[in-house]
Amino acid sequence: MGQGDSPEGESPSMVLAPGLYVTATPIGNASDLSLRAMRVLKACDAIVVEDTRVTSRLLSIHGISRPLLTYNDHNAPAIRPKLLARLQAGERLALVSDAGTPLISDPGHRLVRAAIEEGIAVFPVPGPSAAVAALSVAGLPTDRFFFVGFLPSKHGERQTMLRELKAIPATLVFYESPNRIGATLADMAEIFGAREAVVARELTKMHEDIRRGTLAHLAETYGGDAPKGEITLLVAPPEGEEPDHSKVDGLLLMALPHMPVNAAAALVAEATGAPRRAVYTRALALKNTDATPD
Numbered sequence: 574m575g576q577g578d579s580p581e582g583e584s585p586s587m588v589l590a591p592g593l594y595v596t597a598t599p600i601g602n603a604s605d606l607s608l609r610a611m612r613v614l615k616a617c618d619a620i621v622v623e624d625t626r627v628t629s630r631l632l633s634i635h636g637i638s639r640p641l642l643t644y645n646d647h648n649a650p651a652i653r654p655k656l657l658a659r660l661q662a663g664e665r666l667a668l669v670s671d672a673g674t675p676l677i678s679d680p681g682h683r684l685v686r687a688a689i690e691e692g693i694a695v696f697p698v699p700g701p702s703a704a705v706a707a708l709s710v711a712g713l714p715t716d717r718f719f720f721v722g723f724l725p726s727k728h729g730e731r732q733t734m735l736r737e738l739k740a741i742p743a744t745l746v747f748y749e750s751p752n753r754i755g756a757t758l759a760d761m762a763e764i765f766g767a768r769e770a771v772v773a774r775e776l777t778k779m780h781e782d783i784r785r786g787t788l789a790h791l792a793e794t795y796g797g798d799a800p801k802g803e804i805t806l807l808v809a810p811p812e813g814e815e816p817d818h819s820k821v822d823g824l825l826l827m828a829l830p831h832m833p834v835n836a837a838a839a840l841v842a843e844a845t846g847a848p849r850r851a852v853y854t855r856a857l858a859l860k861n862t863d864a865t866p867d
């Protein structure tokens with residue numbers, strides 16, 4: 574039986590085939606739990622969770638009560654053999670994370686890999702993931718996207734990684750903490766230049782907030798107090814050639830002391846043929862580094 578459970582429309586008490594069910598759960602809105610996920614969670618022998626408190630809340634909303642087993646970054650090496658032994662004995666275990674799809678910046682990779690190596694059936698029960706939800710509404714190209722997940726927390730390592738990512742011809746998808754979003758956007762504006770970006774915050778929740786603009790504009794927006802909630806950040810693919818910085822810089826340095834950044838950028842873009850947004854980002858950078866004479 575390929576999909577591990579009976580086809581759509583079966584009763585909740587259906588019999589599941591033995592194996593590991595990698596089950597997506599909502600990223601905010603509890604109603605996003607799929608009917609199939611609900612059936613699998615109700616019918617499995619136990620649910621493998623990251624945090625019992627988080628998953629218990631979701632289960633109680635949907636009237637689901639099954640034994641919970643904790644599996645997270647702290648206890649994984651000790652618990653994995655026990656889970657594999659239960660699976661080998663023919664149990665049906667559902668693996669969930671706190672939110673979204675397990676293994677996507679969440680635990681589970683080694684468990685799934687070990688299960689495959691031991692010949693245990695592994696079934697996907699697909700559903701929400703913040704990365705795909707953000708892509709679906711961003712308005713950025715989706716023909717090619719590159720999932721980065723979380724950047725390193727150390728500033729130098731983050732900048733190195735951003736430089737490595739700069740030339741990838743795809744929409745880039747990041748998970749980012751509210752505390753770092755302002756700094757990350759500023760680094761990206763400096764390293765990636767004038768690219769469109771989207772900050773998707775609190776998707777599917779009461780305070781859902783999706784902001785679009787250039788990296789420089791969004792860096793300004795999020796430059797103050799940290800926003801609340803969970804954030805997925807997307808950056809548009811690079812566009813063609815970078816402008817000739819030396820020529821653009823020279824003209825900007827002449828124009829900036831005499832007019833607002835916007836006007837200087839428009840003038841220099843017109844004079845050089847460089848993309849206006851790229852020139853605007855450059856003008857902001859020059860202004861912020863105080864390279865312009867008073």
Ligand code: SAM
Nearest residue numbers: 673674677678702703748749775776803804805
């Ligand atoms: N496995 C999850 C998934 O499939 O989306 C992601 C888990 S990762 C530990 C959590 C990160 O996902 C958050 O820090 C945030 O960057 C992003 N995220 C989760 N829920 C979100 C939401 N409702 N809106 C925006 N981003 C979200």
